[in-house]
Amino acid sequence: MxxxxxxxxxxxxxxxxxxASQRLLIVQPLTALLAPSGRQIxxxxxxxxxxGELVYWTRGKESSFPFLPVEVxxxxxxxxxIDRVNRC
Amino acid sequence: MxxxxxxxxxxxxxxxxxxASQRLLIVQPLTALLAPSGRQIxxxxxxxxxxGELVYWTRGKESSFPFLPVEVxxxxxxxxxIDRVNRC
Amino acid sequence: MxxxxxxxxxxxxxxxxxxASQRLLIVQPLTALLAPSGRQIxxxxxxxxxxGELVYWTRGKESSFPFLPVEVxxxxxxxxxIDRVNRC
Amino acid sequence: MxxxxxxxxxxxxxxxxxxASQRLLIVQPLTALLAPSGRQIxxxxxxxxxxGELVYWTRGKESSFPFLPVEVxxxxxxxxxIDRVNRC
Amino acid sequence: MxxxxxxxxxxxxxxxxxxASQRLLIVQPLTALLAPSGRQIxxxxxxxxxxGELVYWTRGKESSFPFLPVEVxxxxxxxxxIDRVNRC
Structure with a gap:
């Protein structure tokens, strides 16, 4: 992710x-330091x-799993x- | 997408x-600011x-879902x- | 594609x-203006x-569909x- | 991988x-010489x-295999x- | 590939x-001219x-086909x- x-x-x-019933949000990918990195999706x-929320997202077929049994x-x-990113 | x-x-x-019965369109990927970004597909x-229309497109196996039951x-x-891109 | x-x-x-019975061709990816772009596959x-022919190719699991029922x-x-690329 | x-x-x-029950770790991709390379995931x-551990990870649908029969x-x-990387 | x-x-x-029973090899991706290109996998x-052998490799779910019925x-x-790369 x-x-x-x-x-x-x-x-x-x-x-x-x-x-049809899906909201479509534009997401800016970020690094672990929360700097923008790459094309928006x-x-x-x-x-x-x-x-404005910090999120994590999947790419590929797994992205349709949350909507099953509908094949979105x-x-x-x-x-x-994301509440918080902890670095170690 | x-x-x-x-x-x-x-x-x-x-x-x-x-x-066989598919139109094949060339698409230029764009950023959220609608600037060209990356190789055409x-x-x-x-x-x-x-x-000339603004669109959104999927990549990967999900791209064949709209044509089911045909396996394109x-x-x-x-x-x-896309009618409009709203930034926040 | x-x-x-x-x-x-x-x-x-x-x-x-x-x-076993597959020809393996090396393909140079191109832009819509037919300029080389990225690593050969x-x-x-x-x-x-x-x-020397101009072609289009798929990536991912869809690439094995044309050979079904064999799982290549x-x-x-x-x-x-490709016969012709029309830009608009 | x-x-x-x-x-x-x-x-x-x-x-x-x-x-729900998954730990989510941030991973920095590395080259074979263990230099950072690309966006964190x-x-x-x-x-x-x-x-701090050195690991290897998969991308794509195979990433959900270890959790089957749950569709994560x-x-x-x-x-x-990774215990050790041997170059030849 | x-x-x-x-x-x-x-x-x-x-x-x-x-x-468990798989050898894990590090592969340097190459161009068609056999120059290194991109991160090792x-x-x-x-x-x-x-x-030291020249090989070709797949990415994605197809990579698990050779091991079926085991889901690696x-x-x-x-x-x-690869025995030989012929350019034309």
Missing amino acids: YIGKVIGRVVATVKDPGL VCTDAIGAGA PTDTTIVGI | YIGKVIGRVVATVKDPGL VCTDAIGAGA PTDTTIVGI | YIGKVIGRVVATVKDPGL VCTDAIGAGA PTDTTIVGI | YIGKVIGRVVATVKDPGL VCTDAIGAGA PTDTTIVGI | YIGKVIGRVVATVKDPGL VCTDAIGAGA PTDTTIVGI
Whole structure:
């Protein structure tokens, strides 16, 4: 999984039926020091993340697991909200 | 999922039978600020996107979900047209 | 899917039985302007591509779909020959 | 699989139920010479790795195999602790 | 698939049971001109590759096909030894 921050939202009227009831959040990937790193992505949201929140997200088929038995055609999903990052 | 813009089309006579009735669109990946970012890709299209439109697309096996029960050998599919990107 | 050009061939005597009857072509990934971009890959070939041809190829599990019901352990397969790229 | 080092931990109260009993470790990917390389990731842990340990981890759906029959929505999992890297 | 060279070995006592009887080789990815390119990876080995050999390897779920019906949690596997690379 990857660390990221919710920085926006995508509004889309025309979309695949499998995505019909999904909020689509824009996430900026971050390093462990919370510095931006790489291209922003569009995530479905399995846990109710809000604007500006620090989250972690999955990539690939696992991203559709939280929505089973519905087969949502998503490959990037927010699966947790980060309270704190502890470095060691 | 990833933000992109339709910038062209691929014409191909010889192709895998699973792709026979698919339009193949060229998509330029974009950042959340809609700046080009990275190599262009060839997408199948689940929703009827047109030239110049802002879209979002999936990568990986999820890209074949919209075409089920047909097993289309595609790994990049346009699944929505973006009306607006709201940053927060 | 991704645009590429066939630039060579890999000869391999020792290989996984699942790859036994497969030609292995070296493909140079290209941008939409047909400029080389990124590391060359080794592809199985679902459609009979030849030396120097412009093709498009898939990455990931979808790459084994054209060979079903045989489970070929490949993650990069040429699935079409490009006649023409139209930009808009 | 990839070489990495455990450099921290993510604390998260709100998360997908599938991740409920999982420790989430921050891993810095490394080269074969053990130099840091690329963005840090958040891994589930199949084998009980500790702070500062050298590990190897998988990416993708295989990352959920160690937790079967539970379908954990993770795409990066530590699957071994490295005792030694021998170069040849 | 990708071209690479076996440059070492990982020794690991603690690992996921699914990896128990697997040799873990370090592979340096190469270009078609056999120049090193990108971070080294840790591969399982489906065909008995040795130190210094030129190989090709898969990434992703296909990497576990050679070990079926055992579900080995690997995402990078050597599936062939390269005798020769012919460019055209």
